Amino acid sequence: MFSRDNWKEIFETIQKNKLRTFLSGFTVALGILIFVVLFGFGNGLKNTFSKFFEDDAQNIITLFPGQTSKPYKGYKSGRRIEFDNSDLEDIKTNFPIFLEYITPRISRNGMVKYKNESNNYSTRAVAPSHQIAEKTIIMEGRYLNVNDIKGKSKTAVIGRLVQKDLFGNKNPIGEYIDIAGSAFKVIGVYQDEGGDDEERRIYIPYTTRQLIEKNTDKIDQIIVAFRPELGYAGALALDKGITEFIKKKKYIDPDDQNGLYVRNVAEGLKQTQQMAFVLQMIVGFVAIGTIIAGIIGISNIMVFVVKERTKELGIRKALGATPKSVISTILLESVFITTVFGFIGMIIGIAILSSMGDKLKDRFITDPYIDMPVAIGATVLLIVFGALAGYIPAKRAARIKPIVALRDE
Amino acid sequence: MIEIKDLHKSYKMGSNSLHVLKGINFSVEEGELVAIMGSSGSGKSTLLNILGMLDELDEGSYVLDGVPIKNLNETKAANYRNKFLGFVFQSFNLINYKSAMENVALPLYYQKVGRKERQEKALKYLEQVGLKEWATHLPNELSGGQKQRVAIARAMAAEPKVLLADEPTGALDSKTSYEVMDLIQKINDQGNTILIVTHEPDIADMCKRIVHLKDGVIIEDKKVEQVRAAQYV
Numbered sequence: 354m355f356s357r358d359n360w361k362e363i364f365e366t367i368q369k370n371k372l373r374t375f376l377s378g379f380t381v382a383l384g385i386l387i388f389v390v391l392f393g394f395g396n397g398l399k400n401t402f403s404k405f406f407e408d409d410a411q412n413i414i415t416l417f418p419g420q421t422s423k424p425y426k427g428y429k430s431g432r433r434i435e436f437d438n439s440d441l442e443d444i445k446t447n448f449p450i451f452l453e454y455i456t457p458r459i460s461r462n463g464m465v466k467y468k469n470e471s472n473n474y475s476t477r478a479v480a481p482s483h484q485i486a487e488k489t490i491i492m493e494g495r496y497l498n499v500n501d502i503k504g505k506s507k508t509a510v511i512g513r514l515v516q517k518d519l520f521g522n523k524n525p526i527g528e529y530i531d532i533a534g535s536a537f538k539v540i541g542v543y544q545d546e547g548g549d550d551e552e553r554r555i556y557i558p559y560t561t562r563q564l565i566e567k568n569t570d571k572i573d574q575i576i577v578a579f580r581p582e583l584g585y586a587g588a589l590a591l592d593k594g595i596t597e598f599i600k601k602k603k604y605i606d607p608d609d610q611n612g613l614y615v616r617n618v619a620e621g622l623k624q625t626q627q628m629a630f631v632l633q634m635i636v637g638f639v640a641i642g643t644i645i646a647g648i649i650g651i652s653n654i655m656v657f658v659v660k661e662r663t664k665e666l667g668i669r670k671a672l673g674a675t676p677k678s679v680i681s682t683i684l685l686e687s688v689f690i691t692t693v694f695g696f697i698g699m700i701i702g703i704a705i706l707s708s709m710g711d712k713l714k715d716r717f718i719t720d721p722y723i724d725m726p727v728a729i730g731a732t733v734l735l736i737v738f739g740a741l742a743g744y745i746p747a748k749r750a751a752r753i754k755p756i757v758a759l760r761d762e
Numbered sequence: 763m764i765e766i767k768d769l770h771k772s773y774k775m776g777s778n779s780l781h782v783l784k785g786i787n788f789s790v791e792e793g794e795l796v797a798i799m800g801s802s803g804s805g806k807s808t809l810l811n812i813l814g815m816l817d818e819l820d821e822g823s824y825v826l827d828g829v830p831i832k833n834l835n836e837t838k839a840a841n842y843r844n845k846f847l848g849f850v851f852q853s854f855n856l857i858n859y860k861s862a863m864e865n866v867a868l869p870l871y872y873q874k875v876g877r878k879e880r881q882e883k884a885l886k887y888l889e890q891v892g893l894k895e896w897a898t899h900l901p902n903e904l905s906g907g908q909k910q911r912v913a914i915a916r917a918m919a920a921e922p923k924v925l926l927a928d929e930p931t932g933a934l935d936s937k938t939s940y941e942v943m944d945l946i947q948k949i950n951d952q953g954n955t956i957l958i959v960t961h962e963p964d965i966a967d968m969c970k971r972i973v974h975l976k977d978g979v980i981i982e983d984k985k986v987e988q989v990r991a992a993q994y995v
Contacts, residue, residue, distance in 0.1 A: 358877060369859035668855045671816060673844020673872040673920070676836045752836070756816040759855060 363686050373661075374690055377654040381691045381735060382698030384647020388640045388731050389702025389723050395636030397709070397721030402629040404719060409547065410486050411622050412453065412583075414592055416575040416599065417614040425606035434603050434612050436572040438563075444577060447598055451591045453580050454482035457559050457572040463533035465555065467519040474515060476532055476555045478562030486576050487545065489556070494526045494541030497558050501540075505560040509537040512552035513544045532557070535565055588619040640731075647735055652742030655687055659746035666750050667758020676751035683747035684740055691739040695732040703728060763827055763924060763955050764790040764813065770821035771808055782808045784978040786822070790924075790957065795950040795988070797966035798959045800975035807928060809975065810959045814847055814926045815839045827923050844872050848917030852929035854909040856901040862888060862912045863897040869920035887915040891945055907938035914945060918954075925949070925956040931965055936994075943968045943991035964989075 367374050418434040441455055459478040464471055477483070484496045492513060501508050509530060516525050525539045537557060545551040563569050579591050596615050597607070605612035659666075666679055674682075706721045750758075769786040772779045782805045790796055800806040811817035812824065815831060824831045826846055834842065848869075849855075856865045866884040875883070888894050891911040893904075901909055910930060917925055927946070931939035943965060950956050950970075958969060966972050967989045974982035 358871070361877070362871065365864075366859070664855070665857050668857055669868070669872075670840060671814070671843060671849050671855070672869040672916070673840050675840040675872075678872065754816065756811050759816075759851065 359681070359685065363682065363689060366682075366686060367690065373654075373658060377651060377658070377687070378690050378694035378697075380650040380654060381647060381739065382694040382701070384643055384650065384735060385695050385698035385728075385732050386702040386705075387643045388647075389699055389728050390705055390721075391636055391640040391643065392727060392731075393702070393706035393709075393721035393723045394718050395633040395640070395721075396723065397718035398632050398636070399629040400719040400721075401717045402625050409488055409618065410578060411618050412578050412581045412588070413486055413618045414577045414579065414588070414595065415616045415618075416577065416595065417616070418573075419611045419614050421605055421609055422611040423606040423609045425609065426604050428604050434605065436575055438570040438572065440572070440575060440599065440602070443602065444575065444595060444598070448577075448591060448594060451579050451583060451587065451594070453578040454485065455578070456480035456483040456486060456576045458483065458574045458576055459559055459562050459571075460573055461533070461562070464531075465515070465519070465533075466531040467525075467528065470519045472515075472518050474553055474555055476509075476557060476562075478557050478559040480559060482578070483556065483576065486578055487547075487551075489543045489545055492542045492544050493524075494539070496541055496543070497556060501558040502560050505564045506558060507535060507537045507561055508540045508558065510541040510543055510556040511539055512554050513542060514549060514552040515555060516542050518553075530555075533565075585619055585623060588617060592617045592620075644731055644735060648738040648742065651687070651691060651735070651739040655683075655739070655743040656746045658687075659683060659743075659750045663750060663753065663758050667753065667755045670755040671759065676748075679751040680744070680747045683750065684743050687743035688736060688740045691736045695735055699728050699732050763792045763794075764788070764957075765825040766813075766822065768822040769809075769812065769819055769824065771805075771812060771817070771819055782978050783812075783819075786978075786980060788973065788980065788983075790955060792955055793950070793953050794971060795947070795956045795969045796958070796971045796973060797969035798957060798973050798975060799961060799963075799966050801961065804975040805978045806959045806961075806975045810926055810928050810957065813924075813957065814849060815843050840872075844869060844920060846923045848920055848922035848925045850910070850913050850917050850925065850927035850930045852932040854901070854906075854913045854933075856909055856912060856916075858901050861898050861900055862893060862904065862915075865901070865912055866916045866919050869916060873920060883919055884915075887919045888912070890918070891915045905938075906934050907941055910934060910938075910942050911945060914942070914949070918949060923955065925954055927956065927958045929959055929961075931960065931962065936964075939965065940991045940994040944995050947988070947991055 416436070418436050421428070421430050421432045421434065424430045436457070441457060445452060445455055456479050461476050462473060463476060465474045479497070480502060481497050481499060489496065496510055497508065500506070509532065511525060519525070519530065520528070525542060528539050529536045530539060532555065559572070563571070577595065579588055583591065592615055596613060599613055600607055603612065669679065703723065706723060709721050711719060766786055766788040769783055771783040772781040786809060798806045798809060808817065812819050815834065829842070831842065857868070860868070863881065863884045866887055867880040870880040870883055885894060885897060888897050891914055893908060893911055893915070896904060896908060901912070904912065930946070931942055934942060946956060946958070947968065958965070960966055967986060968991050969986070970988050971985050972982070973980055
């Protein structure tokens with residue numbers, strides 16, 4: 354079946370029937386090409402969605418104080434809840450096995466000056482572990498450390514764009530900037546993948562901020578990072594545990610939805626991933642539809658090819674071609690064409706995807722790609738079904754009596 | 763060479779069946795050149811198709827070169843056709859995308875003859891029919907007579923026991939017809955058994971024996987003095 358002679362016969366047939374070869378080849382190549390590109394775009398869509406979350410750590414639960422809406426244990430409703438340093442310590446001691454790190458955050462907006470330059474920036478007073486939560490990348494100098502917190506030092510880490518605005522090309526490290534009337538020494542410059550806004554911020558020790566604000570111990574928000582190995586279920590459990598704990602400590606009615614807000618990144622991430630998954634399913638569905646259309650296309654062509662060749666097959670049979678050799682002639686030809694053109698389509702599709710990169714980022718498609726096994730699997734699927742589609746008419750053709758086939762004009 | 767006894771064949775045409783061959787008894791010796799004659803509908807082509815294993819008989823027996831031809835499956839029939847029989851058709855039936863030489867070599871391909879030997883043999887037979895220099899031409903570049911000569915070369919290439927020709931001159935003018943008959947006579951002179959279906963008396967006269975069919979039975983079977991086609995060429 355696979356002798357050199359057979360192949361030679363098939364190649365000759367292919368060469369001498371260029372239009373037929375082109376038509377069936379084109380169908381297959383196009384089918385695979387569209388499949389690969391669509392599937393790749395689906396992946397690109399998923400990439401974009403995960404990138405939304407990538408600029409921050411994903412094991413974060415953020416607590417925001419609110420205002421009670423129900424009276425509880427003698428307290429009136431409408432009471433404003435505040436966090437303070439003791440809450441940090443209490444969470445640390447009560448949930449040690451869940452916790453990776455914890456950091457407060459106190460946000461203030463204010464005028465920041467350096468020599469003649471000034472601008473309004475948001476200043477975040479935080480603990481050193483905030484760097485991990487926000488995925489802050491230090492470009493120059495260093496981030497805040499434990500000593501800054503303990504010493505309540507007036508040190509600041511500024512964003513890349515803050516540096517650009519205030520210092521131009523000058524090295525800001527060691528320079529002093531004026532934040533709302535206090536002089537802070539710049540100890541580092543950072544960048545952040547979260548976009549321009551995230552790079553127009555200034556980080557200072559939270560203890561320093563509390564000292565400036567009349568030595569208070571109040572905190573705006575508490576950011577809790579759980580151990581990633583806890584997974585989604587663990588995150589939900591911790592979320593619930595901390596919520597109950599804080600509500601109890603602050604005398605908030607357990608049913609009061611407004612006293613305390615908790616944002617769990619894991620939850621949002623899961624929802625987004627689900628949405629991306631659904632989107633990919635839809636794209637995948639369309640892609641599979643394309644493959645099916647390709648299979649139907651190749652089947653049609655095979656039926657046509659066999660019809661067109663009926664007389665030739667009759668001649669061959671009169672000359673001594675066995676049914677087996679008739680089937681194998683047709684099948685090998687079709688498999689050969691689908692294989693060659695299928696892989697051509699696949700390679701062109703992959704080439705298109707890899708040349709795309711970030712070009713369609715505005716259309717929510719980032720780095721589209723397709724896994725090789727998926728691409729090859731789809732191609733093989735088309736080849737197999739192409740062969741199957743060819744087998745049925747080929748078998749029928751092999752069964753036609755040569756006398757009938759010869760009469761066919 | 764060929765032994766046919768009490769051969770019956772009918773075709774189903776919807777609800778009624780058409781009895782085409784109604785008990786044919788017929789034998790052919792080696793080296794004979796037989797013309798099967800008859801008007802259209804007499805069953806002559808059906809007889810040839812059964813002889814050529816292109817069609818199956820309903821009743822009776824058919825022995826070809828000592829081999830009983832019955833209950834053949836497709837594969838076996840194909841092998842027998844390839845081994846025993848060469849076909850020449852009225853409409854030539856060359857494969858139009860293959861050159862003259864490739865067409866002649868095709869039965870040898872199915873005999874699993876090696877490529878080189880195939881080409882040599884094909885060229886040899888093309889030379890015999892006087893078309894060696896046309897070996898690389900496609901059928902549509904050849905005249906009708908040339909096409910039929912290629913078809914004869916193809917039928918001969920497999921070195922069959924019997925050459926079956928169905929109206930081989932039916933699509934040709936008389937001059938070309940005589941050229942083709944001249945070729946067939948020469949092949950017969952070499953000892954090959956040939957059966958020709960025709961309705962043209964002058965073609966039949968160029969054979970050594972004429973079998974007349976009418977309404978599915980043989981009404982006449984006579985040996986004749988062969989008219990040589992060469993004198994008309």
